[in-house]
Amino acid sequence: MEDIKTDLKSLSLEELKAEMETIGEKPFRAKQLYEWLHVKLARDYDEMTNIPKSLKEKLSDGYTYTSLNIVEVQTSKIDGTKKYLFALNDGNLVESVWMKYHHGNSVCISSQVGCRMGCRFCASTIGGLERGLLPSEMLDQIYAISRDTKERVSNVVVMGTGEPLDNFDNLLKFIALITDENGLNISQRNITVSTCGIVENMRRLADKNLQITLALSLHGATQEKRRALMPIAEKYDLDEVIAACKDYFEKTGRRITFEYSLVGGVNDTEEDAEDLCRLVSGLNCHINLIPVNPIKERSYVESQKKDVMRFKDKLEKKHINATVRREMGRDIDGACGQLRRRHHNKESQ
Numbered sequence: 001m002e003d004i005k006t007d008l009k010s011l012s013l014e015e016l017k018a019e020m021e022t023i024g025e026k027p028f029r030a031k032q033l034y035e036w037l038h039v040k041l042a043r044d045y046d047e048m049t050n051i052p053k054s055l056k057e058k059l060s061d062g063y064t065y066t067s068l069n070i071v072e073v074q075t076s077k078i079d080g081t082k083k084y085l086f087a088l089n090d091g092n093l094v095e096s097v098w099m100k101y102h103h104g105n106s107v108c109i110s111s112q113v114g115c116r117m118g119c120r121f122c123a124s125t126i127g128g129l130e131r132g133l134l135p136s137e138m139l140d141q142i143y144a145i146s147r148d149t150k151e152r153v154s155n156v157v158v159m160g161t162g163e164p165l166d167n168f169d170n171l172l173k174f175i176a177l178i179t180d181e182n183g184l185n186i187s188q189r190n191i192t193v194s195t196c197g198i199v200e201n202m203r204r205l206a207d208k209n210l211q212i213t214l215a216l217s218l219h220g221a222t223q224e225k226r227r228a229l230m231p232i233a234e235k236y237d238l239d240e241v242i243a244a245c246k247d248y249f250e251k252t253g254r255r256i257t258f259e260y261s262l263v264g265g266v267n268d269t270e271e272d273a274e275d276l277c278r279l280v281s282g283l284n285c286h287i288n289l290i291p292v293n294p295i296k297e298r299s300y301v302e303s304q305k306k307d308v309m310r311f312k313d314k315l316e317k318k319h320i321n322a323t324v325r326r327e328m329g330r331d332i333d334g335a336c337g338q339l340r341r342r343h344h345n346k347e348s349q
């Protein structure tokens with residue numbers, strides 16, 4: 001049987017200390033290594049100047065060291081948003097986005113290679129799921145972008161390709177590492193995890209009592225409308241999803257964000273807005289309205305500006321917090337999974 005090697009960058013400091021003990025190294029080496037991995041963001045062992053050659057050899061024999069290679073970077077001429085296409089060690093491709101806001105720099109990361117959730121308007125799901133990302137591979141996207149831009153990342157959104165709650169254990173390890181005070185030390189409050197609504201894992205997440213923001217991809221305000229856009233709605237009824245959102249707020253005190261992609265003629269009518277008001281009434285939440293980013297594989301179109309405004313006004317009249325999300329990087333392959341798909345299509349031609 002093939003040996004499965006331990007993934008060095010996915011280990012906590014405590015776990016790394018235990019590893020050092022097993023391989024006959026002093027505990028302080030763990031701290032040094034951890035710093036190279038998670039603070040100095042070393043790409044490989046060569047950069048680790050205070051680690052002896054003998055230890056580097058043990059490590060490269062016994063452990064895997066993930067790193068990403070930049071395949072392509074697209075920079076928006078409108079707002080400086082950068083979209084990265086990375087190759088993982090096994091050759092799979094993932095994409096991440098770097099966005100500059102007034103309040104800080106934000107990175108949107110992928111949690112899986114591909115996705116099996118099947119949302120009808122989403123490019124990431126078209127080829128299905130390849131595999132979940134390791135905690136280290138989620139970190140690597142942030143680390144590689146920090147190195148490339150030479151700027152600090154203050155916010156992380158897990159909203160790229162993949163369903164984070166379909167890669168639950170690795171997601172939790174990733175959050176522990178990125179928020180660790182010995183690492184990049186990003187505040188839990190500056191992390192958002194977006195889910196299509198896997199109810200049992202939303203509840204498991206609530207029980208972890210973290211201070212991260214949970215974003216729920218709603219896209220329809222009735223069970224029927226939601227089911228037309230999102231196959232996951234076959235499995236979980238809208239009532240159950242909303243109950244899990246309430247539970248998340250009650251347990252963590254964190255306001256829920258609802259993502260609502262406006263699809264022309266599908267979910268953007270006045271009646272849809274009224275249904276949405278009814279659905280979220282009494283809930284402490286924020287609604288992000290996102291005009292759908294059309295992908296060429298599907299016939300959906302974005303809502304017209306006037307319909308977006310009418311929709312937003314309806315919500316505001318009922319005192320529901322809503323923003324129309326600024327469309328970052330529309331001039332580059334902005335929608336989830338579009339850059340990766342374009343590469344796949346090119347390769348299969």
Ligand code: SAH
Nearest residue numbers: 122159162163194195196217259261292293
């Ligand atoms: N699987 C997670 C996170 C990834 S998608 C989730 O479903 O939330 C991040 C957000 O972008 C989701 O709200 C998703 O529904 C939305 N999205 C995907 N493709 C889109 C598109 N073409 N236009 C607008 N929003 C899209």
